Amino acid sequence: MKLRTRFARATAVGALVLLTPALTSCGMDFATDKVYTPAPGANDRSERVDVLNAVIVATADGSGTLVTTLVNNDVVQAGEPSGSADRELTTITSEGGTVEFTGPVTIKAAGHVRFSNDPVTSDRDGIDLPGIRVTGSFKIGDFVPVTLQFNEGEPVTVEAPVVPNNGHWACQDGPELTPNHLDEYAHHEPHTVTCPEPAGTTEEAIQADADAEAEANADASGTESE
Structure with a gap:
């Protein structure tokens, strides 16, 4: 796999080192003592659909979970049919x-799709789907090229950093967390925590989105008939 220089090296000089606070992303008061430089996910805004904060969260080298948010910037213009500005992620x-x-996945006009194993749900304009499994020869600290193809426009490639399944990203790649530096020093084995259930599975999320759209259309029809 074609990889960029390890991001740990890229941020070693002149980086601001922060102490990670207690874990909140999984709804647990789980503190980590690891001191590290937070690395933002990869972003691309070159096409109609923005790819935001893309990372691969990995418990260990060689496999992980792709976490990202896709935002459709198009809106339905006056006189155009509903759905005309929707976009599909195909591969x-x-x-x-x-x-x-497994695609396609529809990103509705002015809406977003979030691939994440976070228990917090998106707002009414978004849909939550589970994080996506990725395997390969990468290691924690690498940058991995990930290409997203939509039904319109050019393919979008982002260099997604591979981050440990700990701290801010804990539970995104399952309940077995990546040991932090103090764990390794003390010869601790990777430890398992109880992760909250993700906001929705693929089938549940898609059905919930379809139900919400049908309800909104029904309300609109009722208002027009009055």
Whole structure:
């Protein structure tokens, strides 16, 4: 797999080192003592659909979970039919690796789709889907090229950093957390925590979105008939 220089090296000089506070992303008061430099996810805003904060969260080298948010910037223009500005994510690939994605996934006009194992749900304009499994020859600290193809426009490739399944990203790649530096020093084994259930599975999320749209259309029809 074609990889960029390890981001740990890229941020080693001149980086601001922060102490991670108690874990809140999984709804647990689980503190981590690891001191590290937070690395933002990869972003691309070159096409109609923005790819935001893309990372691969990995418990160990060689496999992980792709977490990202896709935002559709198009809106339905006056006189155009409903759905005309929707966009579809058709494929996700990674050079030299395998991405377990089954498409297409629709990103509605002015809406978003979040791939994440976070228990917090998106707002009414978004849909939550589970994080996407990725395997390959990457290691924690690498940058992995991930290409997203939509039904319109050019393919979008982002260099997603591979981050440990701990701290801010804990539970995104399952309940077995990546040991932090103090764990390794004390010869601790990777430890398992109880992760909250994700906001929704693929089938549940899609059905809930369809139900919400049907209810909104019914309300609109009722208002027009009055």
